[in-house]
Amino acid sequence: MAKRQVTRNARAMAEDHNPGAIPVDTSQIAQGALAGKTALITGGSRGIGFAAAMQMGRLGARIIIVAQDSSRIQEALNQFQAESISATGYAVDLGSPQAIQALTEKLNGEEIDILVNSAGVMSEKTAKTLRTEDDEWRRVIGINLDAPFFMIKHFVPLMVERRSGRIINVTACLGRFSGPGTSGGLAPYRISKAGLNALTKNLAAEVGNGKRGVLVDAVCPGHCKTDMGGQDAPRTAEQGAETITWLAARELNDQTLTGLLWEDRAIVPW
Numbered sequence: 207m208a209k210r211q212v213t214r215n216a217r218a219m220a221e222d223h224n225p226g227a228i229p230v231d232t233s234q235i236a237q238g239a240l241a242g243k244t245a246l247i248t249g250g251s252r253g254i255g256f257a258a259a260m261q262m263g264r265l266g267a268r269i270i271i272v273a274q275d276s277s278r279i280q281e282a283l284n285q286f287q288a289e290s291i292s293a294t295g296y297a298v299d300l301g302s303p304q305a306i307q308a309l310t311e312k313l314n315g316e317e318i319d320i321l322v323n324s325a326g327v328m329s330e331k332t333a334k335t336l337r338t339e340d341d342e343w344r345r346v347i348g349i350n351l352d353a354p355f356f357m358i359k360h361f362v363p364l365m366v367e368r369r370s371g372r373i374i375n376v377t378a379c380l381g382r383f384s385g386p387g388t389s390g391g392l393a394p395y396r397i398s399k400a401g402l403n404a405l406t407k408n409l410a411a412e413v414g415n416g417k418r419g420v421l422v423d424a425v426c427p428g429h430c431k432t433d434m435g436g437q438d439a440p441r442t443a444e445q446g447a448e449t450i451t452w453l454a455a456r457e458l459n460d461q462t463l464t465g466l467l468w469e470d471r472a473i474v475p476w
Contacts, residue, residue: 227472230463231452239455241266246318248300248357249325251278253432254376257447258322262454263291267320271295272309300325300353301345310360317368318361320454323354323402324376328434329394343394350398355405362409362420369419372454373409377402377467379426384475403467403476410465421456421464425449426474 245262249255250271263269263286271293273279279295286293296312299305327349330342354375365371379386381399390396403424410422427446429439449468456462467474 227470227474229471230473231456231471235265235452235455238266240320243319243454244268244270244317245320245322245454246270246272246357246361247322247324248272248353249376250322251275251282251295253324253434254427254430254443254446254450255322255324256282257443258324258450258454259293260286260289260291261444261447261451262320263293264289265451265455267454269293270313270318272298272300273325274299300357301348303352303356306353306356306360315364317364319365319370320372320374321357321361321365322374322376322450322454323357324450325353326350326376326378326434327395329392331392333393333395334391335393338393346394347398347401350395351401351405354402358405358409362413365420366413366418371420373406373420373422374450374453375402375406375422375424376450377406377424377426379428379469379474382426382467382474382476406467407465407476416458416462416464419458421453421458421462423453423464424467425453426467426469428469 240262245267247255247259250259251273259269259271269286269291271279271282274297276297279297283293283295296309298309327346329346333342358373362373378399380396381387381403406422406424413420413422428441429435430441430443430446431437431439432443449471452471467476
C-alpha cells in the first residue's frame with residue numbers, strides 16, 4: 207500500500223506543478239538505496255539542500271553539508287543525529303574559490319559519490335540587466351554559478367576516475383530559455399541559473415552522458431517554502447528535494463537518461 211501511495215503522489219506532483227509532464231519513474235525509492243554512499247551537499251543546512259540531505263541520509267548515505275553559517279550547520283547536524291544519520295558539516299564561504307580549495311584539503315581525498323550544488327541566492331528584485339550594481343552581479347554569479355563550477359572542478363575528477371558518481375545542480379525554471387525563463391527581470395539570478403543549466407549540459411556531454419558511470423543533471427525544485435521562497439510558496443522543501451534524492455539514488459543502465467533538466471521526475475525543456 208505504501209508503494210502505491212508514493213506512486214500516486216509522484217504523478218500528482220508532476221501533473222499539478224508541471225501540467226502535461228509525465229514522470230519517467232513513479233516508483234518508491236528503496237530503503238537503503240544509498241547505503242555506503244557519501245553525499246556532499248552545498249547549502250545543506252537549510253531549505254531544499256537540508257531536505258535533500260535528510261532524505262538521502264534516511265536512505266543510508268553519509269552526509270557532508272557545506273554552508274556559511276556555523277550555527278545553522280550545528281542545528282542541522284543535531285537533527286541528523288536525532289535520526290541516527292551519519293553527518294558532518296563545514297562552514298565555507300562558497301563565494302571564495304580559495305575557501306572551496308581549502309574544503310578539498312580538509313576532506314583529504316575522501317570519496318564523494320554524490321555532489322549536490324544546492325546553495326543559491328536571489329538577486330535584488332529590482333535588478334535588471336541595465337540596472338544591476340557590479341557588487342550585486344558578482345555576489346549572485348559567485349554563489350549560483352562560480353561555486354558549482356569550483357565544486358565540480360575539485361570533486362568530480364575522482365568520480366570520473368572511479369567511473370561512478372552523481373552530480374545534481376539545483377537550478378530554477380527562471381533560468382530556462384523557454385516558458386518562465388523568457389520574461390526578463392531578476393537579471394543576475396536568471397542569468398546565473400541559465401549558466402548553471404549550460405554547465406550541467408556541457409559537463410554531462412564531456413563525461414559521456416552516463417556511458418562512463420557519471421550522471422550529471424539539473425533540477426528545478428519549483429517555488430518552495432524556504433528562506434528564499436517565503437512561507438506563502440505552494441510547495442514544501444521536501445517536495446522540492448524529492449527529485450534530487452531520486453536522481454542521487456537511481457541505478458545506471460542502458461535506459462538511464464542524463465544531462466537533462468528535471469522537475470518532479472519529469473524532463474523539462476531547457
